[in-house]
Amino acid sequence: MISDLGIWAIMINLIALVFAVQYSRSKTLGEALLWLAWDFTGFRFIASKVFPTQKGNASPPVTITLWVLGIYTALFGIASNRYENAVDKIENRMNAFITQLSVATTEVRTERFSEAAKIQRMDCPEEPDLLHPSSVFLSFVRRVEYSESVQTITRTIEQYKNSLQGAKLSWIIMKDSNLSGGNLRNADLFKVDFENANLSEVSLLNARLIGANFKYARLNNVDFGKSDLTGAKFEKASLKGANFENAKFSPYPLEMSIDYEKAGVTAKIEGESLEDIESQTDKLMKSTKLNKSQLLILTLFRSANLNNADLSNTNLIGAEGLYVEQLCSTRTLHNAKMDPELEDQVRIQCPERLEDPHKTKEAVE
Secondary structure, three states: OOOHHHHHHHHHHHHHHHHHHHHHHOOOHHHHHHHHHHHHOOHHHHHHHHOOOOOOOOOOOOOHHHHHHHHHHHHHHHHHHHHHHHHHHHHHHHHHHHHHHHHOOHHHHHHHOOHHHHHHOOEEEOOOEOOEHHHHHHOOOOEEEOHHHHHHHHHHHHHOHHHOOOOEOOOOEOOOOEOOOOEOOOOEOOOOEOOOOEOOOOEOOOOEOOOOEOOOOEOOOOEOOOOEOOOOEOOOOEOOOOEOOOOEOOOOOEEEEEEEOOEEEEEEEOOOOHHHHHHHHHHHHHHOOOOOOOEEEEOOOOOOEOOOOEOOOOEOOOOEOOOHHHHHOOOEOOOOEOOHHHHHHHHHHOHHHHOOHHHHHHHHO
16 A cells, blocks of 8 residues: 555656646746646646636647546545544443443443443554545555544443453453552453553453463563463563463363364364473364365364463462463563472473572672
C-alpha cells in the first residue's frame, strides 16, 4: 500500500509534469506560472461563473483540479460517515455494558463480564484523515479494533479488580493494566492478554489461564495455586515469590482428536519431554499425510512458555506437566521450591539457574 508521502510525491510530480508541458507552450516562465496559479487550480473557471463574459477565442478553463478535489472530498465524507456510524454503535454498546455493571449484583456481574471481550473486539473502519489520503482509501478496505473501547473496558475491569472472583473474562485484552492486589480466584481467563500488566499480589487460585499471555508482566507474589497454565506465555515476566503449588502447566500425556477426510482418528501421545511429544506428533502427521487444508480439527496443547522469566523465590511444588526444559529456559530459579526429582534434573542440566543472578553478575564484573 502506498504511503501518504508516496501519494503526495506522485501528485507533486504530476503537477510538475503538467507545468513543464505548459511551459513548453508558453512564451515566458511568468506566463506558465500564471497559468498554473490561475487556470490549472480552477480559479479561472470559478471566476468565469461569478463574472461571466462572452465567448471569444480564449481556451476553455481547466476543471480537472476541481474534479479531483471534489471527488476526494466526497470520498472523505463517505469514509467519515462510515467510521462515525461504526464508532457510535461500539460506544453505545460499551456504555450500556458499563451501566449494567454498575447496577448489577455481584453474581450477575460475574456473568456479564463475558461481554467485555466481545465489545473490545468489535471492529470499525480505519479512521480517515483529510490530510492523509492513504487513510481515506484504507478506510474502505481495512477494519481495525476501536482502541478507545479496548482501553475503556480495560479501565472498567480495573475498577472491579477486588471482586473478579469467578468472573468470565475469556479473550479479554488487559495490556498495560493494573490489577495489583486483585481477586481473580476461579476466574475464567482463557486466552487473556496480560502483556506488560501489573498483577503483583493477585490471587489466581484455581483460575483457568489456558493460553494466557503474561509477556513482560509483573507477577510478583501472585498465587497461581491449582490454576491451569497450559500454553501460557511468561516470556520476560517477573514472577518473584509467585506460588505455583499444584498448578497445571501442560496436559501431558497429550490427547489429540483428529478428523481426517471425515474419518475419525484419535491418537494418544505420551512422552518424557516436550521433544518426545513433538517428535511423535510429527510422525503421526506424516503417517496420515495430514496437511493444513485437510486437518479440520487438531487439538494440541503446548507447554507453558517460561523463556527468560524470573522465577526466583517461587513455589513450584506439585506443579503438573512442568519439564526441566521449560525451567532451563527461565532467567533464574534462585530460591525456587520444586519437587526433589525436578530439582535434581535442573541441577544436572542448568545448575546456573539456581544461583543468585546478582552474585553471578558481580563475579563476572
